[in-house]
Amino acid sequence: MSKIAPISGFPEYSPAQRIVEQRFLDVIRETFELHGFCSIETRAIEPVERLRAQGEDADKEIYGISRLAAYAEEVRWGLHFDLTVPFARYVLENAGTLDFPFRRYQIQKAWRGERPQEGRYREFTQADIDVVDVGMLAPHFEAEIPLVVADVFAKFPIGDFVIQVNNRKLANGFFAGLGIADIAGTLRIIDKLDKIGPDAVRDLLIEGGASAAQAQACLRLAEIRTPDLAFIEQVRALGVEHPLLDEGIDALAQVIEIAAHNAPGKVVAALKIARGLDYYTGTVYETQIVGQESWGAVCSGGRYDALASDGKTTYPGVGISIGVSRILGLLFGLDRLTASRATPSAVLVAVNDEADRPRSTAIATALRARGIPCEVAPKADKFGKQIRYADRRGIPFVWFPHADGDQVKDIRSGDQTPVDAAEWSPPDDDLRAAIVLR
Structure with a gap:
């Protein structure tokens, strides 16, 4: 074996x-x-x-x-x-x-x-x-996508975040206006900026056929990052003109303006964002956790116009992907x-003896019918052992069936009270296992 x-x-x-x-x-x-x-x-x-x-x-x-x-x-x-x-x-x-x-x-x-x-x-x-x-x-969908992401990430227990946005038309138009021939190759090199740094990117651009002046202009564009429409003036100050650049600036401005009203402080124009996949044609997104920028993007995507086409009809789209395993792996x-516990169970129903197990099972059934997650003790051990079993698993309550009236014990405080399976519920905070921040 x-x-x-x-x-x-x-x-x-x-x-x-x-x-x-x-x-x-x-x-x-x-x-x-x-x-x-x-x-x-x-x-x-x-x-x-x-x-x-x-x-x-x-x-x-x-x-x-x-x-x-x-x-x-x-x-x-x-x-x-x-x-x-x-x-x-x-x-x-x-x-x-x-x-x-x-x-x-x-x-x-x-x-x-x-x-x-x-x-x-x-x-x-x-x-x-x-x-x-x-x-x-419609271009307004490109502005909607980061609002959805901002809503999701605001509910995650991960701290602050920022959604960086650029537009491929802006980048492509800028490179074309500079006279760069290999626009796709230039985008792929710019996309490596965070990994290898500006000096290495400059060298790769020149190796790829760009002049030193063109490479420097590309880096200056990539340095632009603003939480508002100030990026427009900064791009114009670089002195590059091209119709596609104008389209990209207008499209990015719409995204930033809508985000400023609906998710203030969460979306920025970051003109270094390129996204390496070839199918993106418009707005592109990358989300980072503030303070953990070394992780890179944990959520990214963009607009694509030709990915879905049968040769007669094209179905343009825009989307974004949250790297769930990436986020959790880094946090873990x-x-x-x-x-808060390693099991969904909020209650362990104790068993007096094996002959009495059907009664414990009936109690558990009644609790589950009211939406209370619970389990029945695996063995009819002494109650002390059954309590330790619950404690090891993080189950907060132990239910004791008694002929003269059931009782439930909060094993954290030691409090024990009479209960009825048709009426009792644990506090809301204990009903479901919760995320605990360390």
Whole structure:
């Protein structure tokens, strides 16, 4: 028998960590639905050629799928490395039954073949929202997306955050106005700014064919960061002109202006944001946790115009993805979060003796019918052992069945009171396991 060992990049959470994850997912799902997004789920695999079409580095990220009995055959399918590509395919396949503009959210696993490290995994959970329409997508949707994210992150127990926004038209128009030929390559290099620093980025730009003056102008653009419309004047001061640049400035201004009214202080214009994926064509987003900027983006996305197209009709969209596993992995690594208990149970119903277990089970059934999570003691041990069992699991209350009237004990305070299963409820704070900040 082979030795059991963990596989790096495939996180498995403890029960307490899993409770924390579920609370985060509850917040995400409930907030997405508050904003009118409906849920879908797509298959785990896509044709390899479709996944490969999303960028020059896609091959490095795709896990191929084939039967062991047919391992020598050409790999036709791969696990999806994000949720946007399968969503675009879903829209094309189901366009005849969807109501547009279509607002969807999707919370699923994805797989990416990269080197595992802190906050980066080979298997991870993402939570996405997108809005797609037929032929044309109104620009106000690009301004709506960061408002949804701000609403979600404000409910997370993670401290302050900032949503950085740029526009690919602004960047593309600026590079074109400078006379740079390889605009896509320039974007990919600028996207490495936080990882390798401005000097290394300058060198890569020059190696890629830019002059020293062009490289310096690109870096000056990337330095612009404002919480308001002041970015417009700063971009104009660089002296570059191009029609696409004008479009990008106007589009970004609309996003920043709407955010300033609806999520003040949470959205900034940050012109270094590029996003490396080739399918983005308009607004792009990256969210960071204040004080943990070294983590990089924990939520990102943007507008795409040609990702979903059948050759006759195009379905432009805009969306964003929350890196759930990334956020939780980083917080767990810092030991910042745990759950108030390692089980959903708020009550342990004690068992007097095995002959009396049906009575304890009936009490538990009555409590569950009223929405109180509970479990029956696994053994009819002495009550002291049953209390210690509850204490080890973090269960706050133990219910004692008695012929002359049941009693419940708060094992933290020692208080014990008469109760009726048809009426008693634990305090609201004890009903569900909660997230505890350290």
